[in-house]
Amino acid sequence: MNVAEISAGLGESHTLPDGRLKAERLETLAAAARGAEDRGLEAEVLLYLIKSYAYGGERDRMPVAFGRLLRIYDDHPAEVGGWSHSIHWTLKWMTANLVNNPSVPLATAYRWLDELDGRYRQRGFSARPVLALRAQLAELVGDDEGAATAMEASITAPRDEMADCDACERNTWGWWRTTVGDDDGALDFWAPVLEGELVCAEEPHHVLAQSLLPYLRTGRVEEARGAFLKGYRLVRHNVSLRGSVGRHLEFCALSGNEARGLEIFSEHAAWVTDQHEDVSQRAGFLAGAAVLLRRLVALGHGDVAVGAGTVESMLATLERELGDLSARYDARNGTTAYSERLARRLAQEPLLERLPLGVPLTLPGAGPSEAASPAAATGTATGTATGTTLDEMVAEARRLTTARHPHAEQAWTRIADSGAELPEDVVAEIERTRAGDLMGTDPGRARDLLLSSAERFARATRTADALEARAVAAVALLVTGDPAAAETSLAAVIAEAEREYAAGTLTPAEYVAVRKGGPFNAMNALARHEDPPAAEVAAARALIEAEVALAAELGVADRACRYHDMLAQLCFRLEDRDAARAHLRSAMTGYVDAGQPWFAPTPAGMLAQLALEDGDVKSAEDLVTQAIEYGGGLIDREQAAHLSSLLVEVISRQEGRELDLVAAALAAAARWDGLSEPDTLHNTFTAARAYHVLERHAEAAALFEEAMPRVEVPYDTYGIATTRKQYGDSLCAVDRHHEAAEQYLEAARLLQDDPENQVPHAQLAWAAAEALRDAGQGQESLAAYRRAARLWEEMGAVTPRVRCLRSAAWLQNAMDEQAAEEAGTTADATGPGVVAMRAVLTELESIARSDPSEEVLAELAETSKQLGAMLGDPGDE
Template identity: 75%
Template sequence: MNAAEIRAGLHESHTIPNGRLKAERLETLAAAAKAAEDRGLEGEVLLTLIEAYAYGGERDRMPVAFGRLLRIFDDHPAELGRLSQSIHWELKWMTHNLVNNPSVPLATTYRWLDELHSRYRQRGYSARPVLALRAELAHFVGDDEAAATAMESSIAAPRDEMADCDACERNTWGWWRETVDDDEGALEFWTPLIDGELVCAEEPHRALSQALLPLVRTGRLEEARSAFLKGYQLVRHNVSLRASVGNHIEFCALTGNEARGLEILTEHASWVSEQPHDLSQRAYFLSGVIVLLRRLNALGHGDLPVGAGTVEATLAALELEVGDLCARYDARHGTSAYSERVARRLAREPLLDRLPLGMPATLPAAPRPSDAPAPARRTGATLDELVAEARRLTTARHPLADEAWARVAEGGEELPEFVAAEVERSRATALMDSDPGRAHDLLSATAERFARLGSPAKALEARAAATVALLLAKGRAAAEAPLAALLAEADREYAGGALTPAEYLAVRKGAPFCAMNGLAGQENPPAAEVTAARTLLETELALAEDLGVTGRAGQYHDMLVQLCFQLEDVNAARAHLSSALTSYVDAGQPWHAVNPAAMLAQFALEDGDAKAAEDLASRAIEYGGGLIERERAAHLSSLLVETISRQEGRELDLVTAALAAATRWDGLSEPDTLHNTFMAARAYHFLDRHAEAAALFEEAMPRVEIPYDPYGVAMTRKQYGDSLAAIGRPREAAEQYLEAARLLQDDPDNRVPHARLAWAAAEALRDAGQSDEALAAYRKAALLWSELGEVTPRVRCLRSAAWLLMEMDDAAPEDAGATLDAAQWPAVVAMRAVLTELESLAEGGPSEEVMAELAETRRQLDSMLGEPGESEHADE
């Protein structure tokens, strides 16, 4: 291979993606350059090879190539003099690799650091980068004081051409602060990177991944989500940034997104099995993977498949490998600092129950052996403690009261007779809806049991419940006489001081409960019966308020809401809702306040008070906690999204609420899951946070047809395309625009959006370098605008097409149009056609619009022809 062939191969290598293939090609060229006796050429090839190792995840291969390069540089300074700056720049990065390589003895690493320092000093370069490397090595060894001194000296040293770029330096400073548990300090250094003020080839990619956990630990959850959405797309499948991918996997494991972490791991499964040369990057990557696998195993998912094995088997293998790597680092450093840091990372516990990140990913239900006992809510509790808890929940009318009594019954101990009666009452009450006849018999027997045990209050309350069951089983007539007798006895007992106010009202509830159940059994109850029930409830409510039993008062307000709606007395219903909410909260029973709060939120929305509605919806979610059914919680989350969406300037809050709602709908309603995900994506889009928007759109777009009509799908694809175009992904943007246009092409009601989409597709195709496709798209868009009678967009599309022809001509071989003068250029011919069309329109009836476009077309034609004083300008 001669020098010309080597140079051609070197030029071609720049088009090959980083990785083993590129490195192998350059290794072949390096061997050929060595044989060609052209030291300058060999130096160029070696520099390119060293860079390929660095960006291809093979930094361990750099020293051999660099040793050869330095020998050539020292022996042939004249031939490699022009490469001096590049050599010293790459020498810094090669030394950085040695610092991180456990295969290189510590003494050797120090010698290379001294070599780097010496060569920089000889050429007048600042010691700034050398000191930063010494700080990193001191950190690895465990000498934190030396690391701090070196890093502070590095920051104070002057910057020059050998210093890392501003972005990389700030990343290093942030890493240093994070290693000493200074999250705030780290984030302060990383903020210009995260915000996009400082960028380079690997930033903000790395900083976004490193900032994930510090952002969570400092409570900046929205920023953490944003860093994940932006950052993962930047490092995905980038082998030289595998450590950053490991950070994203770990973040998912510690924020309740284990399923998403498993998806990312699956995408990069080959990185687990392969054995790369860059051991430092592998150790960082595998550590993040182990955090996830440990979490999955702890959740009972050890049998889930991962790569060629299972979670449990892969975890065991990776823990062994990382343990060996740690041992190598410790042996090299003569300390246990490295392995201790890794152990602390692997032992991290989840920071949050769940931080919604986008389209929910769900793990399968973890299996539990059939013979394993169900986990108790309170392990180690005594029978007395269990009974006390059950009684407390019963008094508070807590939704988990029946479960508490079930735990009492399953405690394995013989129950005292009174406690057994309480358990039986709970079981009987649970049958009220499914088998009211059986419930009546059990409650009646329980009432007799309480009476024998000397508890008239419990006996009367059980009889009250039995009366309601009797009504449900046999009708109102069967319950009238027992109910009357019960109330008369309750009055006597209360008057004699045998019942407390709360116990008295617990017995009297039988009458209003029977009245409400009697109405519920009729499809259209007579207004007179509804009014009578309302009067009864108002009497009982007044009594409850007089006796100060607020929980019971809240219950009656709740019942009156239903009756007032039946009587179409909306104002009274709203008043009772507010009173029910207040009573429940004052009584310490917020779980019963969920429905009143939600209904009041709906009323507030109808009144146009979105802020009040948001407050009420938030309170409803808070009151419900984990006590309401999943679908109810999902509806409340959607209600909150609705309230926030109606307020200007609340887009970030809308993202948080919508993604939380998407998570709650997951597994219940895919259309609602998708709708809320798209709501979050559009909020980011509105804020020009296009990286985050694109990440969410990308997750949800494959299923976009589920909740939307064709126009809705088209507009969603347009927004996705806009975000893709904004972050420099025009080819993918064009795909979205074209698909959106296809959806509207036969819709006569949406001809204007169709034309706009065709135009947007043309511009994206142009930006993607697909000139032929862009030219056809511009012409198609111009035709659509012509059919709509729209002059301005039509001529702008045609002018853009003309400029595109100009670019295509410039890219053609030099002799392709050598015989044509300027007037015959296709681009000029196309632009003149636009001019002629506008001149004709101006003659037929000049308008301000036509005259403006005519002047602009003349200006652009002059620019195309290179008239003095004009600059090239195409329509955007």
């Protein structure tokens, strides 16, 4: 292969993507160049080969190629001197790889650092990057003091042409602060990168990944969410950034997003067996993956399939390799610093229960994402752990029943399923609990169970429980359709309760509990009619008001709360909103004061809705926030989802609350997961739009991208088109112009036959043209501009039409000039672009003669100016 062929092959290699194929091509060219006479060409090939190793995830291969390059440089300075800057820059890269490679003896790493230091000093370069590498090696071997000294010296050393770019240096400084537990300091160093002020080829990619856990640990959860949404797409499938992918996996494991983490790991599972990479990057990926897989095993998902095995088998594979890597690092470093650091990383516990990141995902075989175990929700021992006795289980179930706790039913069910021989009064309590569950679906069966439990309670001399069960059985009789019998039965039970109370057999609370049958019967009787007479509603209101007064007189506050709830419903029927509001507030505060906050969300939510209807968004937000807090994971999932959506609505009505809206909407999306896909997607889109308004387009695009495949679910055609346009706008803002054009074109297609949306249709066609232009698709853009112009013409809209035509003319002109340059000629004043611009000018002149409006004259002047610029008039831009 001669010099010309090698040069041609080198040029062709630039078109190949980074990876093994490109590296193999360059290796072939390097071997050929070694036999050629041109040492400068060989140096050039070697530099590109080394760069290919770096960006292809094969940094371990760099030293051999670089050793040859240095020999050429030292032996042939005249021929290779032109590559001096690149060689010294790349020497820094290669030395960094040696520092982080456990296969390189520590003495060799120090020797190369000294080599780098010497060469830099010889040529007058600053020691700034050398000191940063010395700090990294000191940290690896566990010399924290040495690392701090070297890093502080690096930061204060002068910057020159050999210093890493500002973004990369900030990355290193922040990493150093995390190694000593200073998350705030790290985030301060990273701030210019995270805020987009400093960028480079691999930043903010690394910094976004590294900032995830520091953000969580410092309580900056919104920033953590944003870093994930912006950062993951930057590193996804990028072999040279797999350590950062590992950090995203770790973040998912520690933020309650195990399902998302499993999805990400599954996409990259091939990396586990792909050994063509540098060790430090591999270790970073495997460690992050192991944190995730450990979490999945702890949650009981070890048998979920992933890669070529299961979560559990994959974890075992990863931990074996990580153990080997740790041993290699420790042996090379002469300390246990690496293995200790890795052990701490693998042992991390979740930093918060759940940080919604977008469209919710559910682990295979798991329930909906928001489902929580009773023990987790209450913090109480409601489970049947090994060693729990029957007496302890019964005591706990009775405690929960007395407190009217939502998990009382589950506690009694566990006892029923225990297989133990149960005392008769325990059987009675189980029957009573089952009856409550059946009241709405099978009231006849519920009544039978209640009467059976009453008999059992009576035999156990539990008079109060027997009377209460009979009272509720009377309510069941009403529900079955026999109100007269129900009234007679209930009257008899209450009369008996009055006698027992008078005799001192019943406590005030037990007496009031039996009397609850009256209010329940009244409410059920009204529920049997779609529009009951106002007189019946008023009668029920009087009855329940009397019971409230009695409960208050007897000091039974928890029963009064329930009656206030009932009275609020009746007052709404009677169109007495002020009274309803007062009863709701009494119910809410009463439940909380009685230690039963899980009942407070219903009145609090209704009060929030009333405040919102009255335009008092501040009170509405306070109330719905309280409602969600009172629920605490104990309320019905659908109720929690509705409350979350109400909070989204309240926040959306307030200006400047977009970040709060993101958090509320994604939380609502998570709560609707498994209940209503339209609500899940609607809330995800709401969060995306909020990011869009904030011009945080990377986060917006990430959320749109997740939800867009299912956009048809919650919206009508115009809504879908609008959503696609917003997605396209965000894609354009992050320079994803080709994808943006696809969204604009699809949105335009949806509206093309809608006569009521001609303007949005034309606007979308115009936006598609500009996105295609910016994506470098000249011919497609040209056609799109002309189509948009035709649409504006059909509506008689002069200004947007001529602007589309001018843009098309400029695009055509640029294409003419490019074609002329490629042909070795020069574009002239008769090219299609110039002709098109002249046609626009002629059309405007004609319009101006019949309609010399200010708008037309302004466009005429602008078109004349642009034609002059196109023709090279020195007076025009």
